[in-house]
Amino acid sequence: MKTMKKTALIRATINSQMKVLHWNAGGLSQPKMTEIQDIANKNEIDVILINEANVSAENVQYYNIKKFNIYTLNKTRQIASGILVATKDTLKTKFKIITQDNNNTAEMVEITIWKENKQIKIESVYSPPKNKELQLDKINITRATIIRGDFNAASTTR
Secondary structure, eight states: OHHHHHHHHHHHHHHTOOOEEEEEOSSOOHHHHHHHHHHHHHHTOSEEEEESOOOOTTTGGGOOOTTEEEEEEOOOSSSSOOEEEEEETTSEEEEEEEEOOSSSOOEEEEEEEEETTEEEEEEEEEOOTTOOOOOGGGSOOOTTEEEEEEOOOOOSOO
16 A cells, blocks of 8 residues: 555656756757757757847747747847747746846746646746846745746856
8 A cells, every 4th residue: 555655656746747948049040949849849848948049029930839839038138138938838827027138137037837736937037247136036936936047157266
């Protein structure tokens, strides 16, 4: 009897896995999107986070990934800006912009996902090199929160 309960627990844990792919793209192109699609399919990825996507209202239609819903924080600067989030179309998802780049401040988005009756929050952060404050206090961090991103945090040690 104890073995059965243990097996059921292991199966429940395995079934509620969430696979997240994070990439700092330095700008998206069609070949990069094709590569992302291939990686997502081969590895059964649930969520894709792309920082420095350089996505805008004018070009967002070119960044589709089959069987994924696309959410964006459009770029606000000439270079290295914007976040693209893709979630499997079978997942219940809520997308929210936390902060937008305004004079070299951090860009942050929050994705709340429900999978197998469990809620998880994923925060994607892009902090430009000249940003001095991450403003992580704007995020409600819980045990079910994952924070990913490009923090441009230089080490002070050598």
